[in-house]
Amino acid sequence: MNYIQHYHQLPLRGVYIDHRLAYFTSLERSWRQQTTVPIVHFMHSQLSRLLAEGLAQSADEQDLAGSS
DSSP: OHHHHHHTTOOOOOOOGGGHHHHHHHHHHHHHHTSSHHHHHHHHHHHHHHHHHHHHHHHHHHHHHHHO
């Protein structure tokens, strides 16, 4: 996955452990269908989750800094 992310100039991110099966499934579908759509969709979901968690963490940190 890091190769694909690097190739498309995306932030490098591992697969969430709870999504590992979905990762392999999307790779298999991409291979069988001879299209990148399944793996790109999967990568999008992983990056969206990463961003959502980062934004939530940032908001929490701002709340803590504001209450000090």
